[in-house]
Amino acid sequence: MRVLFLTPYFPPEGGGLERYALEMAGELSRDHQVRVLTLTRRNPNEGHFPFPVERVRTGIVLSNTPLSLRFLLRAVEIANSWRPDLIVVHTPVPFAADVGVLVSILKSIPLVVVYHTLGLLKGSPTDLLARLYSATIERLLFRRASLVVSVSPEVRDFLEKKGVHSVVIPPTLRRDLRGFTTSCSRKGRVILFVGSVSKGYSFKGLDLLLRSFLELSGSFPEWQLWVVGGGGLLDDYRRGYGKSRGVRFLGRIDEPAELAEIYSKASILVLPSSFESFGLAVLEGMHFGAVPVLSPLLWRRFSGFLPSHLRPPPARQKTELVSALNEAMASPKALKKECHILKRASEAVARTLDSMRKRTLLGVKLLEKF
Structure with a gap:
């Protein structure tokens, strides 16, 4: 066919x-x-x-x-x-x-x-x-x-x-990332954002995250914010924030090994999206043990998959994101503990999504029915 x-x-x-x-x-x-x-x-x-x-x-x-x-x-x-x-x-x-x-x-x-x-x-x-x-x-x-x-x-x-x-x-974890793993002991003081850096993707909340991080950077000078993603606004962001303390714009990363290395070093993944198709970066971050700090939209979507004791997400308001990041950045030992839990949980999540995907594809006979 x-x-x-x-x-x-x-x-x-x-x-x-x-x-x-x-x-x-x-x-x-x-x-x-x-x-x-x-x-x-x-x-x-x-x-x-x-x-x-x-x-x-x-x-x-x-x-x-x-x-x-x-x-x-x-x-x-x-x-x-x-x-x-x-x-x-x-x-x-x-x-x-x-x-x-x-x-x-x-x-x-x-x-x-x-x-x-x-x-x-x-x-x-x-x-x-x-x-x-x-x-x-x-x-x-x-x-x-x-x-x-x-x-x-x-x-x-x-x-x-x-x-x-x-x-x-449902989507599932990218196959070209599944062969890579990380040690929680390798985690650095890194907050990670993964998403397109363009006008059409402003709903991902990068501006909110940058402002929140810079408000806290004086109290946590050892922490860095890494932004992975390309787009038409990347040069503008680099001019506006590139010299800010701890902020790095890494551009678009397509090579799986390079992306896996970045995820491996991140302790926190932040995605404060107000509008999102699924949030695949959350699945990828979980696979590498990055603790998610999510908008309520994404928290509802992933709440059934994440361990119940993990920190609740912030709402979209700036003050609440600052508070959530402050709590996470001040607790590096807790982040390492949660890294181990997330890595185990991500395996179960991947199996669940793979099973749902396989059952659905077979059940509806996507192509054969035509």
Whole structure:
């Protein structure tokens, strides 16, 4: 069977949505022919994969949404020449998924929609457009879909309120990181943030974290904040914070061994996101024993996986994040103890997610039903 993936970006570009798409495409390519059409702001020939990946240069980027007429035309060309049996789109990032709907209708090809977040609203000026999109084009997307996949039970419940039934296929720990481990004795006085550093990802709360860390850095001069991630605002952040005490911007890290080394040295992982698809960095941090300090959004998502005695997360308010970080930074011995607990817990979490993913894929027979 031939399966065409249409995605807004694809690794090494993008974030959690794109990493999920890569994992899913890799799983399906074992038994089926898989092909990926995606957009890019970088090198069109970037990356090596066990299936064809074609990148179309982005024409315009609205918020975090890439747009390109060439992408639409190329999707139609592939549908005509390659004749896919199934189209898989990843959303709620608009356009790429909407192209999938159009091609699905024009060529009568079944459509699978993978939904990654709790909607499009981010508390930004683009929310008005997001509401309009959700009330119009997104409804057509769901009506056309033969199958809707949610990446978490929380997303499933969100879609149920919209009258959309879905099955849950959760993300899981990256396979290229599983072979790496760390010793809790190697942990340093390092706070880690992993995420895209660009305007469209401001919801991840990097500004909040930087302000909170700098407020505490005078009291904890031995601690450092490492920021892993690339994006259009990276140079601006380096100019604004690069000379601040203890702050390091490491840029985008794609090499698994290099990323594993960074995780191995971090004692705390902070992700104060107000909007998130899943929070894969939390799974990765747990694998390497980094104690998570999360927003309430992510705490609810991971509360069933984390040991109950670990410190509660801060809310989004700055004062509470400062308080949580202060408590963690002042307790290095407690962090090492929690590192051991997290490493053991992460193994159970990975097994649980792998089992859920396998059962769901087999249970719904994602491809065979078409």
